[in-house]
Amino acid sequence: MDNALYVGLSRQMTLRRELDIVANNIANANTTGFKVEQLMVRTEPAKPARTVGGSYPVKFVLDDGVARDFSQGALNQTGGDFDLAIEGQGFFKVSTASGERYTRDGRFTMSPEGKLVTQNGAPVLDDGGGEILIDPLKGAVTIARDGSVSQGAERVGKIGVVRMADLASLRKDGDNLYRNVSNDTPQPATDAIVHQGMLEASNVQSIQQITKLIEVNRAYESVAKMMDQTTELSRSAVERMGKVQ
Structure with missing residues (x-):
């Protein structure tokens, strides 16, 4: 599989986790004493299949835990x-x-x-x-x-x-x-x-979390589009190589 697909898949996994966290924040906007949470991520260098002139190493996105905001609620x-x-x-x-x-x-x-x-x-x-x-x-x-x-x-x-x-x-x-x-x-x-x-009251800011929910969805769609384009590029390259041979 192309390195770009691996990177995209790692990002999709963290975005899905972030979506769960944001949705949970919104669901608990009226829960007494609830504290808002957010996903922490980190990058991890890895040795990919190398291409001459390509980037090295490839950095994957990983879930690095959940941060909790303990600030005072109303x-x-x-x-x-x-x-x-x-x-x-x-x-x-x-x-x-x-x-x-x-x-x-x-x-x-x-x-x-x-x-x-x-x-x-x-x-x-x-x-x-x-x-x-x-x-x-x-x-x-x-x-x-x-x-x-x-x-x-x-x-x-x-x-x-x-x-x-x-x-x-x-x-x-x-x-x-x-x-x-x-x-x-x-x-x-x-x-x-x-x-x-x-x-x-909960310290969840509902408008902020709804905005974040939209941002996460758009980011997921953007990564999915990138992966589709990468797949299509690889398919086209293979077809052209077959015709040349």
């Missing part, structure tokens, strides 16, 4: 007692069957047992790693800007908000959760502000 008022949003850097800690996970999605609720939990029933953890228990008989729940949870004059816990030394250590784990894949221990996010009755 804070929207909901009025819900258990709706929480973080202003600044930091993540809520939750406990799952697979271990401790982190999220910016503050759509919490109270379980029948009185635990503060996520929408999927995972317990929200306090600053010491324990579960937060709420007694409905003790009155309304008030959550301060530092995450302290109170019922009347009684303090019942403090929402655990932590930050990572390196955000690249976080990997998506489903249900709008992240897991820490490094050996670094998350530290308390002392400067983060917790807002009760508010939720953080």
Whole structure:
């Protein structure tokens, strides 16, 4: 196969992956706490079948991972007692069957047992790693800007908000959760502000992502056209060689 076709195919593979990422961004434009993603690519030199006077080496395009933008999303008022949003850097800690996970999605609720939990029933953890228990008989729940949870004059816990030394250590784990894949221990996010009755919106800019979707489609079509032209050129060359012989 012609080197140009190999290069074109490598580019099409990355464009298809990028299309999936952009489509996922658009689909999550209204997901609480979702962080926009983008594809990272790199070039890799390779030894091709050489042609006298041709370029050497040929550089192929490869998928080099996904970059995630953790910038602040807009804070929207909901009025819900258990709706929480973080202003600044930091993540809520939750406990799952697979271990401790982190999220910016503050759509919490109270379980029948009185635990503060996520929408999927995972317990929200306090600053010491324990579960937060709420007694409905003790009155309304008030959550301060530092995450302290109170019922009347009684303090019942403090929402655990932590930050990572390196955000690249976080990997998506489903249900709008992240897991820490490094050996670094998350530290308390002392400067983060917790807002009760508010939720953080996705930081996806829908217009930008739709524009990107169009750009990716056009780029894919352009590469496909180039590959078709290369194939046609090779076919014509072979036919001419056959006629000369």
